[in-house]
Amino acid sequence: MSRFEYAPAPESRAIVDIKSSYGLFINGAFTEATDGKPFKTVSPASEEVLAEVSEAGPADVDKAVRAARKAYDKVWGPMPGRDRAKYLYRIARLIQERSRELAVLESLDNGKPIRESRDVDLPLVAAHFFYYAGWADKLEYAGAGENPRPLGVAAQVIPWNFPLMMLAWKIAPALAAGNTVVLKPAETTPLTALAFAEICQQADLPPGVVNIITGAGRTGQALVEHEGVDKVAFTGSTAVGRAIAKAVAGTDKKVTLELGGKAANIVFEDAPIDQTVEGIVNGIFFNQGHVCCAGSRLLVQESVYDEVLARLKRRMGTLRVGDPLDKNTDIGAINSAEQLARIRELSQVGEDEGSERWSPECELPTQGFWFPPTVFTGVSQAHRIAREEIFGPVLSVLTFRTPQEAVEKANNTPFGLSAGVWTDKGSRILWMANQLRAGVVWANTFNRFDPTSPFGGYKESGYGREGGRHGLEAYLAH
Numbered sequence: 001m002s003r004f005e006y007a008p009a010p011e012s013r014a015i016v017d018i019k020s021s022y023g024l025f026i027n028g029a030f031t032e033a034t035d036g037k038p039f040k041t042v043s044p045a046s047e048e049v050l051a052e053v054s055e056a057g058p059a060d061v062d063k064a065v066r067a068a069r070k071a072y073d074k075v076w077g078p079m080p081g082r083d084r085a086k087y088l089y090r091i092a093r094l095i096q097e098r099s100r101e102l103a104v105l106e107s108l109d110n111g112k113p114i115r116e117s118r119d120v121d122l123p124l125v126a127a128h129f130f131y132y133a134g135w136a137d138k139l140e141y142a143g144a145g146e147n148p149r150p151l152g153v154a155a156q157v158i159p160w161n162f163p164l165m166m167l168a169w170k171i172a173p174a175l176a177a178g179n180t181v182v183l184k185p186a187e188t189t190p191l192t193a194l195a196f197a198e199i200c201q202q203a204d205l206p207p208g209v210v211n212i213i214t215g216a217g218r219t220g221q222a223l224v225e226h227e228g229v230d231k232v233a234f235t236g237s238t239a240v241g242r243a244i245a246k247a248v249a250g251t252d253k254k255v256t257l258e259l260g261g262k263a264a265n266i267v268f269e270d271a272p273i274d275q276t277v278e279g280i281v282n283g284i285f286f287n288q289g290h291v292c293c294a295g296s297r298l299l300v301q302e303s304v305y306d307e308v309l310a311r312l313k314r315r316m317g318t319l320r321v322g323d324p325l326d327k328n329t330d331i332g333a334i335n336s337a338e339q340l341a342r343i344r345e346l347s348q349v350g351e352d353e354g355s356e357r358w359s360p361e362c363e364l365p366t367q368g369f370w371f372p373p374t375v376f377t378g379v380s381q382a383h384r385i386a387r388e389e390i391f392g393p394v395l396s397v398l399t400f401r402t403p404q405e406a407v408e409k410a411n412n413t414p415f416g417l418s419a420g421v422w423t424d425k426g427s428r429i430l431w432m433a434n435q436l437r438a439g440v441v442w443a444n445t446f447n448r449f450d451p452t453s454p455f456g457g458y459k460e461s462g463y464g465r466e467g468g469r470h471g472l473e474a475y476l477a478h
């Protein structure tokens with residue numbers, strides 16, 4: 001694999017104004033951390049330091065939770081839903097107005113292609129705020145009884161793969177339902193959450209309703225364990241989700257967990273082949289495969305295996321890996337050196353266990369963190385690459401003969417977040433959707449999101465739903 005020097009596209013970079021350092025956003029203002037040290041956030045495409053960010057320690061967490069409590073008791077909790085809605089609409093419009101800048105910032109800090117942050121992430125972020133703004137004065141229809149009440153202070157911890165989208169999924173329903181929040185973004189992607197803090201100021205959101213505290217895992221731990229918190233909403237790995245569930249067991253905190261996945265993308269012999277190949281590519285290479293619901297296990301019916309694989313490889317050969325700010329890029333940078341190491345390690349395990357590894361010829365930049373689109377064939381269900389979440393642009397291919405066998409293989413995983421079915425038969429789609437133990441089943445499409453549609457897992461993929469009316473239930477007392 002050859003390498004070239006990466007030079008970020010200068011014209012898009014010019015529309016963001018990144019400060020050299022950021023404080024914590026507590027009680028409506030940016031403040032210095034009291035007892036934490038600053039840490040650096042880098043562009044994964046160039047390894048350039050983008051900014052220094054404060055690490056919140058226990059005293060800062062306490063300050064943020066107290067600010068959220070005060071805002072809940074005095075302002076946000078008692079405020080009529082129609083007035084809360086006005087703030088949420090204002091935030092949604094400000095996101096739309098600043099969407100070009102936010103998309104560039106997201107791509108710089110996360111490494112995802114600008115085409116995705118601009119056309120997928122940002123529109124969905126704004127849509128989420130618009131959608132929940134509409135609910136704020138209609139909570140009696142949210143399914144939590146006739147007199148729904150908010151829970152209080154929500155502690156929200158999110159991962160690095162969709163920084164602003166995960167923030168929207170957490171903050172919009174919480175505020176619509178009348179809760180206040182303290183949110184911790186992931187250590188490697190804090191910048192768009194801090195830009196969102198500025199948007200809260202622009203929207204004149206009352207101080208303390210939204211607090212953003214940056215830091216690593218220990219900041220998240222201090223936040224979810226704080227006794228002033230009524231609700232914990234977490235998205236991240238199954239290992240950390242399990243630790244959080246243990247930490248809050250025996251308290252009266254309400255918890256929702258959105259965890260990992262190992263989705264089966266199932267292709268039947270009657271599927272429309274061109275559309276299916278696009279769906280496979282989108283299913284695993286969207287966002288470099290850093291997607292909890294990624295279609296990372298491809299199950300292909302034996303009779304069309306050769307044709308699907310040949311077409312898939314041809315299509316993979318056309319994918320462009322490189323500068324996240326270039327509009328022609330299909331696959332951007334891997335988010336961090338640690339994540340790259342994990343993808344490399346599991347890919348090596350795939351080879352060692354006897355699967356056949358293939359990537360198209362492609363040039364990778366010399367600086368930054370990169371991994372080529374990769375497919376493994378000859379994978380068996382016992383292989384680690386068929387069982388563990390790789391969270392990178394790596395696809396494992398298995399085969400099946402009958403629909404029953406497809407269902408058995410698809411469900412043979414500790415996860416249960418999503419699945420995809422490709423077939424021409426409507427009756428088969430409905431049958432499969434009933435058989436598959438997955439929170440979301442896509443039919444003849446993949447990685448399609450909408451704020452009206454609940455999203456969440458079975459088994460080790462977590463519990464609770466985000467999105468739609470169901471997303472409000474997690475923030476309301478029954």
Ligand code: TAP
Binds near residue numbers: 157221
């Ligand atoms: P994690 O390592 O679990 O981190 C998620 C967040 O939790 C980060 O903000 C992290 O801080 C923080 N954290 C770490 N240890 C903690 C602790 N003991 N207590 C409280 N917070 C803690 O996951 P990740 O690597 O960022 O994200 C990838 C994982 O998220 C994948 O498994 C993926 O499937 C899952 N994910 C799931 C979904 C849904 S909707 N199910 C969506 C996206 C991602 P630091 O970043 O600073 O360590």
